Amino acid sequence: MAMTNYRADFPILNTRINGEPLTYLDSAATSQKPQAVIDALVAYYQHDNANVHRGVYTLAAQATDQYEAVRDQVTAFINAPQRETVFFTRSTTESLNWVAQTYGEQFIGPQDEIVLTVMEHHSNLVPWQQLAIRKHAKLRYIGLTSDGQLDMDAAKRLITAKTKLVAVAETSNVLGVTNPIKALAALAHQNGAIIVVDGAQAVAHHPVDVQALDADFYAFSGHKMLAPTGIGVLYGKLDLLEQLTPAEFGGEMIDNVTQQTTTFAAIPQRFEAGTPNISGVIGLGAAITYLQQVGWSTIEAQEAQLTERLLNGLLKMDGVTVYGPHDLALHGPVVAFNLNGVHPHDVATGLDMAGVEVRAGHHCAQPLMAYLQTSATVRASVMFYNTPAEIDRLLTALAEVKEFFQS
């Protein structure tokens, strides 16, 4: 299938790095931003900037309307049942910490079990680990099958009546696999537990339906889906949110304050204390609009084609170890690999000389690195705006780096 080239929409992709054209293959860390998103930020500050939910003047109403319109957009984007179930945070990390500090603080007790997977990003691991330490709860980890998928037999053994909470990434930021969230949610619910889903690596790559997934909480960031940094989302089921005490207090989240008492605003304002990241929300709205204009069928088809070229190219090369499944059908647009005998930092520096920007390190997943018996890997990740020629540039540069270090 011929690919549509979206590069012109992303001004940064015209820059040169080390004298070479920028080949950006680190969208799993953060995506690039289309002009439409950049324009929305500029337009907001040029025409509509005012604080939200406060002023009675026209400008404040404009800002508030735009801000709340994005809540509706996000609600539809993830098919949340009510707009009140969607609130804005700083990031996926803040969303997940929020669940740990509210739901976790209120409902997890001594000897309760929290089930995680070994592929979790630190942001969906450390908050639960620290909660478990505070509450004397226990952590259980679901491992992987030999081909790098989540071991669902182990999940069935580990999720039991003792389990209070299951926390899992929808898509791994290292292995590229998408986990069977529906099946995990069913296991959790059969055992009276809730499921918290880290959607950071999923939302920009395929349609997400939080009701179909039956997720109790679903967290994601704007910056991995073409929006600015500093804006995140948390979705929670309404009956759960209504039971939770706010983690932060201050402006915007109150109903009435006296010297000694406060009543809180309704959900979702209750959970958005202080002036929010208004421009970030506006940017997120523009990003969703842009993604919908490109369309899921194009996004998924282009990313599958790019991933195939990347995965097959790496698998064909001698002396390359590819982590995660080798079966394309199981693979999202993230591929972690190592050049045998060459440290990933050296590989990444070599690729950088060719303008090819990839991540090298532990990808905020040190327990997974330990599980895979390595300290670090190289990681290339693609988005629909990449081109087959860019994948080829990576593969060519990688062959040269290999030659340089192994000759």
Add this chain to the structure above:
Amino acid sequence: MSLLKLGELYKAVILEHAQQLHHHGQLPDVPGLTLNNPTCGDVIKVQLDIQDDQIQQIAFSGTGCTISQASASVMTDVLAKQSPAQAKTLIHDFSQLVMGDEIDATAKTQLGDAAVLGAVAEFPTRIRCAMLAWHAADQLLDELGGDPK
């Protein structure tokens, strides 16, 4: 790609050290200090055996990239048999060098093979790799400084 540019960082001396590490391994019953590089998870342990105001034995162990391993290897050559005070000065000079600051010719000579790592200054993301073992040695010298000999 410009492999020429890659050659500016990974000079022959560095590649030789990385392939044939000097003073690599563990010294029994010798004080050591371990540092890790939080961006990649690499770990380096440096050990120093100081007697009579002189580094009698030095070793490093752990895993890392070409730059951090080669840098640790050249460091052991540079610091061996130095006094703790001289070692501190050499570590400081090396730090200046990889940060891109000028150091005088004498200091450069004393740094020997390590001076080649000055090229790291052109690769700011790798300065941390080059400095890891030196930071470990520096901290260990401070820790051991108060010990009566």
